[in-house]
Amino acid sequence: MKDEVADNLITDKSGTYIDCTLGFGGHTETIFRKLNQDGLVVGLDCDPDAYSYSKERFKDNSRIKLFNSNYTNYIKILDELKIKEVDGVLMDLGISSYQIDKEGRGFSYRNDSKLDMRFDLKYKKTAYDILNSYSVHEIGSIIRDYGEEKNYKNIAKNIVKYSKKANMNTTYDLKNAIIESTHYKANMGKIFSRVFQAIRIEVNDEFQNIKKMIQNLPYRIKVGGRILWLTFHSLEDRLVKRSTFALHGKIIQTDCGEKKMMLLSKKTIKPSRQEILQNRRSRSAKLRGLVITEC
Numbered sequence: 001m002k003d004e005v006a007d008n009l010i011t012d013k014s015g016t017y018i019d020c021t022l023g024f025g026g027h028t029e030t031i032f033r034k035l036n037q038d039g040l041v042v043g044l045d046c047d048p049d050a051y052s053y054s055k056e057r058f059k060d061n062s063r064i065k066l067f068n069s070n071y072t073n074y075i076k077i078l079d080e081l082k083i084k085e086v087d088g089v090l091m092d093l094g095i096s097s098y099q100i101d102k103e104g105r106g107f108s109y110r111n112d113s114k115l116d117m118r119f120d121l122k123y124k125k126t127a128y129d130i131l132n133s134y135s136v137h138e139i140g141s142i143i144r145d146y147g148e149e150k151n152y153k154n155i156a157k158n159i160v161k162y163s164k165k166a167n168m169n170t171t172y173d174l175k176n177a178i179i180e181s182t183h184y185k186a187n188m189g190k191i192f193s194r195v196f197q198a199i200r201i202e203v204n205d206e207f208q209n210i211k212k213m214i215q216n217l218p219y220r221i222k223v224g225g226r227i228l229w230l231t232f233h234s235l236e237d238r239l240v241k242r243s244t245f246a247l248h249g250k251i252i253q254t255d256c257g258e259k260k261m262m263l264l265s266k267k268t269i270k271p272s273r274q275e276i277l278q279n280r281r282s283r284s285a286k287l288r289g290l291v292i293t294e295c
Helices: 002-009 026-033 048-057 071-080 097-101 127-133 136-147 152-164 171-180 188-203 206-220 234-247 273-278 280-284
Strands: 016-019 040-044 064-067 086-092 221-231 251-254 257-263 286-293
Touching: 002 026, 002 086, 002 221, 002 286, 016 026, 026 040, 026 086, 040 071, 048 064, 071 086, 071 206, 086 206, 127 136, 127 152, 127 188, 136 152, 136 188, 152 171, 171 188, 188 206, 206 221, 206 234, 206 251, 221 234, 234 257, 234 286, 273 280
Parallel strands: 016 040, 016 086, 040 064, 086 221
Antiparallel strands: 221 286, 251 257, 257 286
16 A cells, blocks of 8 residues: 555655654555655664665655654654654554564474574563463463454463463474364364564564554654554554544644644545455555644
């Protein structure tokens, strides 16, 4: 949805825009191409591989500023750049296929690797820490709330049983614990995905960070500017929908005066049929946004 993102984000071709989840630079490049010679894009990504790739990709472009940093550090980065307000922000909340497929990071049940699951390697908490220190109740609540897996109680009990025997060390250990606690073996792939997703969300404090960004970003957006969130699964979209709808019509007091937050639209923007045919992963994508207006 690169074009849909750029078309809905850019209100001033001379403006400054933040791509909070740079990845391999696809959205950043599309946004940049639609700006004029005065436009600027600031890209953030805590993943060292994605950052290194994009840094090389845009090494000759002085109007794309890149930072190997978690998006929660955006205020510090704007202050370093002496930028008080920006014209728009994009947060693409989907995990990339590269991250899922990369061995050694623990995001996928298809590869046997250490239980890490950190996007930001500066985080101290890993999946191993969670699965070997949390209680049955805590792990069950994570799998229920962040994975929407019905068999969360049995899975949590078996994870802790593995842990107590020092057998919860790799992604295959987690996978085997899930298998042993599941009587109905059909659709195991979906169950694996739900549990791995839940643990990953807990490791990275994903929902807490998204909530903080939704609350704080409007203070650094110019009047007329926009914030967009691109989601790929129902839990993320539900969180963004509820949080942005709650802000609709509210007034905030900033250093630059009073501003009002308005929904970009009450309806989601979805990918075109052509894009879905070209990229099946895009079929679940939903784009939502806030517009910052004068009071």
